[in-house]
Amino acid sequence: MPERLQGAGVSPGIGAGPVRTVAGAVPEPDAGARHGGDAAAEKASALAALEAVAADLEARGAQAGELGNTSGMEVLGAQAMMARDPGLADGVSAKVDEGVAAARAVYEAFGVYREMLASAGEYLAARVSDLDDIRDRAVARLLGLPMPGIPESDEPFVLVARDLAPADTALLDPAKVVAFVTEQGGPTSHTAILARTMGVPAVVALPGATALADGTRVLVDGGAGTVQVDPDEAEVAAARGAATARASLLTEAAGPGATKDGHQVPLLANIGGPRDIEGALANGAEGVGLYRTEFLFLDRSEPPTDAEQEAAYRTVLEAFPEGRVVVRTLDAGADKPLAFLPPPGDEPNPALGERGLRMARSYPDVLRAQLAALARAAAGTTAKLEVMAPMVTDADEAASFAAECRTAGIEHPGVMIEVPAAALRAADLAAEVEFFSIGTNDLTQYACAADRQIGGLAAFQDPWRPAVLDLVAMTAGPAAEAGKSCGVCGEAAGDAVLACVLVGLGVTSLSMSAPSLPLVRAALARHTLAECRQAAAAARAARTAKDAKEFARVLLPYLSDLGL
Structure with a gap:
């Protein structure tokens, strides 16, 4: 086995320890098994x-x-x-x-x-x-078989699995599990998102990960996406030393997000509800760039009451009295089915079906109730409430949503740019709404026709692809010309190197998982807007995602200070 294995780094940090693998899969029941008649x-x-x-x-x-x-x-x-x-x-x-x-x-x-x-x-x-x-x-x-799950260990370890179930990942103890590595998954899988939330180093889509024998000592770099087999103590010490130095530098970067020459770039947090406020504030979030309101609606046989919605929204608005709170309206459908919002009919491919705003148009009363609750929640608060619709395709949809918002008393309607058609005609949409927010996860997978959750297609699900960067630029440019803001709320915003490139492309704010905020803030603070623009131009001129990242790094000279 080679000394260094390469996967996809999805949660930065350094973890070293012996490998422990997840318990074996439950065997398939006998295909001919019959019951006794009862x-x-x-x-x-x-x-x-x-x-x-x-x-x-x-x-x-x-x-x-x-x-x-x-x-x-x-x-x-x-x-x-x-x-x-x-x-x-x-x-x-x-x-x-x-x-x-x-x-x-x-x-x-x-x-x-x-x-x-x-x-x-x-x-x-x-x-x-x-x-x-x-x-x-x-x-x-x-x-009557043992339940699959996390192995027991008397010492800190690196967890290795073919894939990790949410039921296990959610309860990982960072004091025991110093990193984890999976053969499957991608940068936007549940495993990756939970890892970033917990601050545990993680590498996914690593071929042959489960071939690592239990007890093998490995060094995991969740930023670089590497797993080094049998490292010596000097190598582990050097990696940890670099991580400690980087942590020290991160504490020095405080205050509002900005480039070295003072170009302001608000750094916001992605949240699922009031419980995420503490982590966002602790990491210096200037506001909320993506409030995923669908989490208020999941696991329910009927929608939350108007009072429940209003209370949840007001709590978040009051937590950021001087900031922005960007709320995404209910993003139902596809992987987030709701018992009280059945799809209108059978959909061979729900991801390309009635989801997001398309679903809302089939259930207009649900959208109107949500908008009314948001308007009431904002009354008397000082945060700037901005409300955006997901899965918007054209200017007519944008105009219709903006009209619904204004009827409800919401002054700042916007749309997510996730559909390539919307990016290509961004100028049309900019005339109808107050702001854009680019969802790079969906934009990338739709642009590349590659399922974002399949590890074998991870190379396509890469926001560094020049074609995706082109779509970002094609969105940010018309927004700026119309005097409208254009943020990014996809996972790409939490990549400290790519964050600099996004700013160079004209993106005006970045929203990410709260633990990613300090590193992005520090990376921006070390580079001027001109350097970010030069890096963005070089990345767009590349032919591959790999080259795009390498070309950009050359023009962002202070990344090495941060261990990047």
């Missing part, structure tokens, strides 16, 4: 196992919430919803009626959903691993 009892066993799994996931979610891991709590809540899906229960029951034993009935019922998700693209393929985890937990209960 279908009612068999159904009861199967459904009880699914409910037990759902309850366990909810309990883990609550524990994650108590530990301050809001993202983990939300992900586990969504998994519990999957386990309790009525359609899944019907599928299990139908299999049992055919004589199939409970464990095999569960396995086959999940298989139907798995095929649908695996072919759906976008967010949904990431849910395949979530679905497999729920299936394996239910099957393990029915067969």
Whole structure:
């Protein structure tokens, strides 16, 4: 095995320790397994196992919430919803009626959903691993097998797995798990997002990761995406020394985001609700650049009340009395199905179907209720409320959404730029709204026709691709000409090197997971706007994502100060 393995770094930091691998997968139940004839009892066993799994996931979610891991709590809540899906229960029951034993009935019922998700693209393929985890937990209960999960260890270790289930990732103890490495996943998978939220170094999409033998000592660099096998003590000490020096430099970069020559670039936080406020403030967020309001609606059979919505929105607005709070309206559909908002019909590819604003147009009362709650929440507060719609395609949609906002009393409507068509015609949209926010995760996957959750396609899901940078520039330029702001709220904003390039492309604000804020602030503070523009031009002139990053780095000379 080579000394240094290369994957995709998704959560910066250094971790060194012995490898511990996740417990082996639950075996597939016998395809010919039949029950003894008592279908009612068999159904009861199967459904009880699914409910037990759902309850366990909810309990883990609550524990994650108590530990301050809001993202983990939300992900586990969504998994519990999957386990309790009525359609899944019907599928299990139908299999049992055919004589199939409970464990095999569960396995086959999940298989139907798995095929649908695996072919759906976008967010949904990431849910395949979530679905497999729920299936394996239910099957393990029915067969009396050990539950899959995190291994025990008396010493800090590096966790290695084919993939990590949210149920496990959400409860990782950073004092024990110093880093983790997976063969699958991508930069926008649940594993990656939770790792960044927790501040645990992580590398994903690393071929052959599970071939590392238990006990092998490795050095993980979550920024560079490397795993060094059997490092000597000097190498570990050097890596940790560099990390400590970088941490010291980060503490020196304080205050509002700005380039070295004073060009202001507000640095904002992506949040899922009030529980994320503390982390955002602790890392110096100047406001909120993406409030994912759909997390208020998940795991519910009916929408939150007007009072519940208003209270949640007001809490966030009051936390940033002098800043901006950019709220994304309900982004339902695709991987975020809501029980009270069923899709209008069967969708072969939900990621390209009725989601975001498209779903809202089918349920206008839900959107209007949300906008009204936001307007009431903002009354009497001093934060600047900006409200944006997801999955907007053209100027007519932008104009319609802006009209709905203004009818509700919201003065600053905007749209997310995630669909390439919207980027290509940004000038048309800029005439209708007050601001843009570029969602680089979706923009990249749609531009490259590559599912963002499939590890084998990670090379395509790279915002450094010159074509994606072109789309960013094509959005920021018309926004500036129209006197409108243009932020980035996708994961690309949290890449400290790419953040400098985005500013050079004309992006006016950056929003990211809270732990990424200090490093981005420090990188900007070391470079002038002219240097950022030169780096952006060089990156766009490249032919590959790899070259784009290398060309940009040459023109950003002080990155090495930060270990970049």
